[in-house]
Amino acid sequence: MVTSRDDFSIAIRSAFLKKGVKQKFSLLALIIASIILLSLEAVNSKSLNFVRSTIKDVVYRISFVASIPGDSITSAFTNIQNYFEVYEQYEIVKSKLQQLENQQNQVNYLKIENDKLKKIIDNSDIYNYESVTTKVLVDKKSPFLKSVILNKGFDSGFKKGMPVLDGPYFVGRLTEVNYLSSRALLINDLNSKIPVLIEPMGYQAIMSGTGDKLALLEFLPKNYQLEAGSVVYTSGTGGIFFPGIPIGRVELIEKKFHIKFFSDLSQLYLVNVITSKPIGNEQ
Amino acid sequence: MVLFRKNFVSRFFSLIPVLILFFLAFSETEFNFERLSFLSFNLIYIVIFYWVLKNPDILGYGFIFLAGIINDVIIGLPIGVSSITYLVLAGFAAYVRYLTVEPSLIYDWIVFVPSIAVTNSVYFYILRIFFDIEVNYIALALNSGVTIFLYPIIGILFNFLFKIIIVQKNV
Numbered sequence: 001m002v003t004s005r006d007d008f009s010i011a012i013r014s015a016f017l018k019k020g021v022k023q024k025f026s027l028l029a030l031i032i033a034s035i036i037l038l039s040l041e042a043v044n045s046k047s048l049n050f051v052r053s054t055i056k057d058v059v060y061r062i063s064f065v066a067s068i069p070g071d072s073i074t075s076a077f078t079n080i081q082n083y084f085e086v087y088e089q090y091e092i093v094k095s096k097l098q099q100l101e102n103q104q105n106q107v108n109y110l111k112i113e114n115d116k117l118k119k120i121i122d123n124s125d126i127y128n129y130e131s132v133t134t135k136v137l138v139d140k141k142s143p144f145l146k147s148v149i150l151n152k153g154f155d156s157g158f159k160k161g162m163p164v165l166d167g168p169y170f171v172g173r174l175t176e177v178n179y180l181s182s183r184a185l186l187i188n189d190l191n192s193k194i195p196v197l198i199e200p201m202g203y204q205a206i207m208s209g210t211g212d213k214l215a216l217l218e219f220l221p222k223n224y225q226l227e228a229g230s231v232v233y234t235s236g237t238g239g240i241f242f243p244g245i246p247i248g249r250v251e252l253i254e255k256k257f258h259i260k261f262f263s264d265l266s267q268l269y270l271v272n273v274i275t276s277k278p279i280g281n282e283q
Numbered sequence: 284m285v286l287f288r289k290n291f292v293s294r295f296f297s298l299i300p301v302l303i304l305f306f307l308a309f310s311e312t313e314f315n316f317e318r319l320s321f322l323s324f325n326l327i328y329i330v331i332f333y334w335v336l337k338n339p340d341i342l343g344y345g346f347i348f349l350a351g352i353i354n355d356v357i358i359g360l361p362i363g364v365s366s367i368t369y370l371v372l373a374g375f376a377a378y379v380r381y382l383t384v385e386p387s388l389i390y391d392w393i394v395f396v397p398s399i400a401v402t403n404s405v406y407f408y409i410l411r412i413f414f415d416i417e418v419n420y421i422a423l424a425l426n427s428g429v430t431i432f433l434y435p436i437i438g439i440l441f442n443f444l445f446k447i448i449i450v451q452k453n454v
Contacts, residue, residue, distance in 0.1 A: 010381075011381040011382050012378060015374055015377035015378040015380070015381055016374055023339065023343055023344055024345055025344055025345050025348075027344050027370055027373060027377060030344050030348045030366070030370050031374075034348065034366035035363065037352070037362050037363035037366065038362070038364065041362060041414075056356050059357065060356070063309045063310065063353075066309035066310040183359050211419040
């Protein structure tokens with residue numbers, strides 16, 4: 001290996017400036033192009049957004065097709081695994097069903113009572129929202145960023161910030177909307193911060209993603225007395241999300257309160273995007 | 284006809300590294316195991332470093348740049364982050380290529396360690412400082428460790444492919 005200073009600079013120059021026989025661009029030129037592209041990310045103009053949106057739509061569609069072989073293998077493995085667990089799950093489900101039937105009777109009674117009380121206080125139905133069901137197009141299982149790509153965009157009325165539900169459970173919000181596709185940031189992403197309500201205590205707090213299967217509860221009130229098993233809902237603070245959408249249960253792990261989600265965020269397939277605005281935020 | 288077939292076969296084998304790169308960029312196959320996240324590794328880094336070191340004409344810088352942009356769109360990062368990190372890694376490989384008289388997999392492996400460290404630092408700092416995106420640096424460090432560990436194993440497999448490409452070119 002050559003070590004003199006001249007050879008060092010010659011090697012650097014050759015590596016970054018010299019083009020190979022079949023190369024059309026030098027490394028330095030492409031690094032500069034990347035820096036320019038990164039700088040353009042900060043520019044928010046209509047034409048640039050249109051170009052970005054088109055590029056993303058095209059790449060997502062190609063990515064979906066390219067993922068088919070890998071996804072087929074993964075789903076085949078999952079199916080085999082599921083077959084082995086069927087009987088065990090059947091027994092658990094059977095006993096849960098019995099419990100649920102009992103609870104259902106109680107819920108029906110409470111619902112009727114609730115409707116009567118609502119009529120008395122003349123309140124409109126806060127859970128009456130419109131939603132659009134969409135398929136998860138690509139689920140990039142990155143260890144660093146937790147998000148999914150959905151196969152509907154602003155042609156279906158999607159807008160940035162809209163909440164995403166898996167069945168009745170809150171799983172994330174839209175952070176990027178293109179014409180035919182959109183990206184939902186999941187609640188376990190490190191960058192996700194959601195105002196939540198903890199019942200039955202009624203505490204308000206912030207749920208922060210950890211990049212893992214659990215989320216962390218932050219900004220709890222002073223002298224709080226939280227119990228494991230309490231249910232966490234969206235609080236609706238700030239008028240971004242509907243209040244009362246269930247998220248998960250509180251768990252105490254290593255003296256810190258975490259949230260275990262009701263929904264398995266690694267298995268999202270069909271999700272609902274709430275397209276109507278919460279009451280008090282109609283504009 | 285025979286000449287055409289020979290050219291086609293030779294071309295096809297030369298295109299395999301590019302096809303692997305784009306398949307990885309497009310198909311989310313980043314080898315991130317959901318349940319065993321500590322085993323996730325970045326195969327794209329190995330592909331870029333190995334092939335730029337062996338012969339940059341097989342895996343062009345333009346393709347690396349494009350794969351970076353695709354990867355950014357798929358993961359949802361600001362467009363250009365992966366391109367810069369991939370090109371920095373390619374720069375390391377190209378620099379080592381110019382300095383190395385006698386290439387060996389073990390020597391390449393040793394150089395791969397600081398290259399990955401610098402590349403991932405660039406990635407981390409761009410996201411954290413310029414875009415204020417939180418990145419799990421422990422996961423990133425583990426990912427780098429596994430990638431480094433797997434380099435010689437995948438390098439041996441690529442050595443076979445490289446030999447086939449050379450043989451096909453000389454036929």
